[in-house]
Amino acid sequence: MKRIVFYLVAIAMAGGMLAVTAPLSGHADEEAAPIYGVKLPAGYRDWPMISIAQVGAPVNDIRAKLGNDTAMKAFRDGTRPFPDGTIIARLAYQQVASEESNKVIRAVAEQRGLPPEQIEKLLAGSFVAGPPTNVQFMVKDSKKYAATGGWGFAQFTNGKPDDEATHKTCFGCHAPAKDHDFVFTRYTP
Amino acid sequence: MKRIVFYLVAIAMAGGMLAVTAPLSGHADEEAAPIYGVKLPAGYRDWPMISIAQVGAPVNDIRAKLGNDTAMKAFRDGTRPFPDGTIIARLAYQQVASEESNKVIRAVAEQRGLPPEQIEKLLAGSFVAGPPTNVQFMVKDSKKYAATGGWGFAQFTNGKPDDEATHKTCFGCHAPAKDHDFVFTRYTP
Numbered sequence: 174m175k176r177i178v179f180y181l182v183a184i185a186m187a188g189g190m191l192a193v194t195a196p197l198s199g200h201a202d203e204e205a206a207p208i209y210g211v212k213l214p215a216g217y218r219d220w221p222m223i224s225i226a227q228v229g230a231p232v233n234d235i236r237a238k239l240g241n242d243t244a245m246k247a248f249r250d251g252t253r254p255f256p257d258g259t260i261i262a263r264l265a266y267q268q269v270a271s272e273e274s275n276k277v278i279r280a281v282a283e284q285r286g287l288p289p290e291q292i293e294k295l296l297a298g299s300f301v302a303g304p305p306t307n308v309q310f311m312v313k314d315s316k317k318y319a320a321t322g323g324w325g326f327a328q329f330t331n332g333k334p335d336d337e338a339t340h341k342t343c344f345g346c347h348a349p350a351k352d353h354d355f356v357f358t359r360y361t362p
Numbered sequence: 363m364k365r366i367v368f369y370l371v372a373i374a375m376a377g378g379m380l381a382v383t384a385p386l387s388g389h390a391d392e393e394a395a396p397i398y399g400v401k402l403p404a405g406y407r408d409w410p411m412i413s414i415a416q417v418g419a420p421v422n423d424i425r426a427k428l429g430n431d432t433a434m435k436a437f438r439d440g441t442r443p444f445p446d447g448t449i450i451a452r453l454a455y456q457q458v459a460s461e462e463s464n465k466v467i468r469a470v471a472e473q474r475g476l477p478p479e480q481i482e483k484l485l486a487g488s489f490v491a492g493p494p495t496n497v498q499f500m501v502k503d504s505k506k507y508a509a510t511g512g513w514g515f516a517q518f519t520n521g522k523p524d525d526e527a528t529h530k531t532c533f534g535c536h537a538p539a540k541d542h543d544f545v546f547t548r549y550t551p
Contacts, residue, residue: 225425228484266413277538
């Protein structure tokens with residue numbers, strides 16, 4: 174089961190909703206991800222948000238998709254395929270319950286007369302982002318990555334690229350999104 | 363029950379995790395929120411992400427907190443109280459199931475041998491962001507908002523400020539977070 178969870182986490186993340194790789198740029202001293210040679214894109218943590226999502230147990234994560242300027246413009250203009258230079262980042266975090274937030278949610282729910290069993294359900298479904306799990310990138314370069322729909326993929330855990338086996342799964346999982354240039358995520362206003 | 367849900371949505375959002383108001387600036391032609399006089403901050407949709415969270419049924423939302431430059435610096439440096447000029451935005455969306463994403467998650471889970479009942483649980487807990495519900499802001503101005511911990515609050519639905527009754531609830535819900543300058547959200551890297 175532990176192994177199943179491990180794979181599920183790795184794969185649901187690699188393919189579940191978005192995906193995976195960084196640019197040719199990045200910091201020179203950083204390792205490139207296998208297969209696609211993608212490095213951690215500089216400054217990605219400050220990119221605007223494309224949208225957010227969550228994946229159920231046993232993965233139990235909550236995730237944000239961020240985009241560089243080229244990505245944001247393409248999402249907003251509806252440009253498909255995405256232009257070269259597009260980078261999409263997927264940051265995932267463990268779902269964790271927040272005692273502090275739940276206290277407030279409970280107080281308000283009680284005040285508003287929500288029945289106790291419904292309050293428990295409300296709290297059981299309320300989470301904040303906990304420790305990060307990994308970060309994925311999709312980098313568009315229609316020539317360099319012609320064999321994989323024009324996308325390079327990458328996954329980093331604690332700033333280090335994951336192994337080749339992980340990266341072999343990226344493109345296959347994205348194949349069903351071919352009609353949207355292999356990107357699952359939709360922009361939310 | 364419908365009324366309860368309505369209040370819960372309004373309140374869990376106003377107080378559940380983050381909160382609520384925009385700057386003195388904003389667009390001149392836009393309406394200011396009641397009590398605090400906050401307008402929609404220009405460009406907030408492109409601000410970097412502070413963190414993300416979700417609230418269970420019957421609220422069923424998934425939410426992102428974004429911050430202006432002053433907010434991001436304070437979160438990263440651990441500066442408390444937050445300096446004047448800090449603005450925190452909370453964007454909430456309905457949790458919706460994505461058939462397209464779930465198809466991929468199911469395929470990967472089956473391939474990895476996850477038992478059927480666990481696959482159902484996995485899918486039942488997997489959502490993407492659907493239609494936006496409302497947007498909230500917290501604006502720091504220690505003099506102007508001295509009576510409410512230095513924060514002005516605002517909630518907008520479809521670009522229009524919500525009513526005064528809604529805005530009366532903001533500060534009370536944030537009181538339990540007094541030790542963190544009335545902000546529930548923690549920055550996630």
